[in-house]
Amino acid sequence: MKPLKQVSDLIPYVPGKPVEELERELGITGSIKIASNENPLGPSGLAVEAALKAINEINRYPNGDCFYLKRKLADKLGVNESNLIIGNGSNEVIEIIARTYLSDNDEAIYGEHAFIVYPIVTQAVGAKHVVSPMPDLVHNLDDFASRITEKTKIIFLANPNNPTGTIFKRNEFDNFLRRVPDEIIVIVDEAYFEYVDDLEYTDSLQYQQNRNNIVTVRTFSKIYGLAGLRVGYGVGSEDLISYVNRVREPFNVNSIAQAAAEAALDDTEHIENTKSVNRAGLDYLIEHFNKMGVKYTPSFTNFILINLENDPMPLYNKLLKEGVIVRPLGGYGLKSHLRVSIGLESENKRFISALKKVLNK
Numbered sequence: 001m002k003p004l005k006q007v008s009d010l011i012p013y014v015p016g017k018p019v020e021e022l023e024r025e026l027g028i029t030g031s032i033k034i035a036s037n038e039n040p041l042g043p044s045g046l047a048v049e050a051a052l053k054a055i056n057e058i059n060r061y062p063n064g065d066c067f068y069l070k071r072k073l074a075d076k077l078g079v080n081e082s083n084l085i086i087g088n089g090s091n092e093v094i095e096i097i098a099r100t101y102l103s104d105n106d107e108a109i110y111g112e113h114a115f116i117v118y119p120i121v122t123q124a125v126g127a128k129h130v131v132s133p134m135p136d137l138v139h140n141l142d143d144f145a146s147r148i149t150e151k152t153k154i155i156f157l158a159n160p161n162n163p164t165g166t167i168f169k170r171n172e173f174d175n176f177l178r179r180v181p182d183e184i185i186v187i188v189d190e191a192y193f194e195y196v197d198d199l200e201y202t203d204s205l206q207y208q209q210n211r212n213n214i215v216t217v218r219t220f221s222k223i224y225g226l227a228g229l230r231v232g233y234g235v236g237s238e239d240l241i242s243y244v245n246r247v248r249e250p251f252n253v254n255s256i257a258q259a260a261a262e263a264a265l266d267d268t269e270h271i272e273n274t275k276s277v278n279r280a281g282l283d284y285l286i287e288h289f290n291k292m293g294v295k296y297t298p299s300f301t302n303f304i305l306i307n308l309e310n311d312p313m314p315l316y317n318k319l320l321k322e323g324v325i326v327r328p329l330g331g332y333g334l335k336s337h338l339r340v341s342i343g344l345e346s347e348n349k350r351f352i353s354a355l356k357k358v359l360n361k
């Protein structure tokens with residue numbers, strides 16, 4: 001039986017290699033994975049405690065509306081519950097918005113080296129891909145605006161972007177929005193929002209009072225350390241959110257995930273620790289990249305892109321043999337780069353010593 005044409009043309013998403021798989025293949029132990037931009041400190045203790053408590057009630061369906069999580073999140077963000085959709089990861093939120101608004105007559109614009117879920121959801125609904133080039137590995141919002149046509153329905157922006165780790169600044173976003181008609185939905189994916197420390201960084205939530213067409217998407221998978229539980233959220237106008245909530249499945253976020261996410265919001269100490277471990281790790285990697293002459297793209301996130309100016313796969317495979325998993329980016333059109341997530345101090349050291357060894361530095 002043939003699937004829809006757009007589905008047979010879909011290229012499957014390739015996640016980072018699991019540690020167990022590498023160890024099984026090579027017969028080694030003690031390897032590290034710095035490939036999926038996870039929180040190396042683990043989840044917050046408060047979240048674990050709440051998850052363990054929630055497990056006793058898994059005979060019940062979860063709260064279908066994520067009532068308590070929404071209430072706490074709304075309070076924290078200064079929005080109403082009616083402005084929120086909670087998803088099974090922010091991926092699901094992005095996908096539901098696409099399914100709510102995008103059809104095969106429409107166009108969606110995204111960056112050439114932007115997060116891979118944007119092309120996937122665009123393709124899955126059969127819409128037309130409009131790609132904004134990223135020769136400098138940053139989103140060029142002027143170029144995005146110049147690609148708008150009467151068929152444009154959704155613009156996907158990642159800020160910071162994965163896998164480049166780059167951001168766009170407030171004045172660029174202001175100029176861009178002046179050129180975007182109200183009927184076009186601008187999804188601003190801020191999965192790494194909490195890591196950014198830059199005065200010119202845009203918090204897209206701040207724009208929502210004056211614009212009905214912006215949806216801010218964030219996640220509990222990154223700084224909150226809950227990637228395995230799958231919780232993310234979108235914030236938008238009441239009208240837009242009411243439509244996307246109609247497409248959402250009734251019990252899309254499980255009860256353990258809801259309880260853990262709610263508790264994680266209280267653990268500001270864990271967030272601050274994570275940020276400082278990340279900052280120190282990023283500084284450490286940069287110092288050694290500079291010493292070794294390894295090219296990299298300055299990062300605002302919990303990962304960094306290195307450019308080997310050559311096919312990176314031999315180096316990637318040698319690192320695997322050293323028990324270090326990083327991420328190749330062929331699927332993102334980055335043919336000479338590897339992405340490295342910032343790990344614990346011990347993991348960063350292990351990576352740098354493996355890199356020195358395989359580069360003969």
Ligand SMILES: Cc1ncc(COP(=O)(O)O)c(C=O)c1O
Pocket residue numbers: 036037088089090091092115158160161162189191218219220221227230231232
């Ligand atoms: C830019 C960006 N958006 C969204 C996600 C999806 O996160 P999740 O579905 O785990 O919330 C990721 C994960 O890597 C990401 O890098």
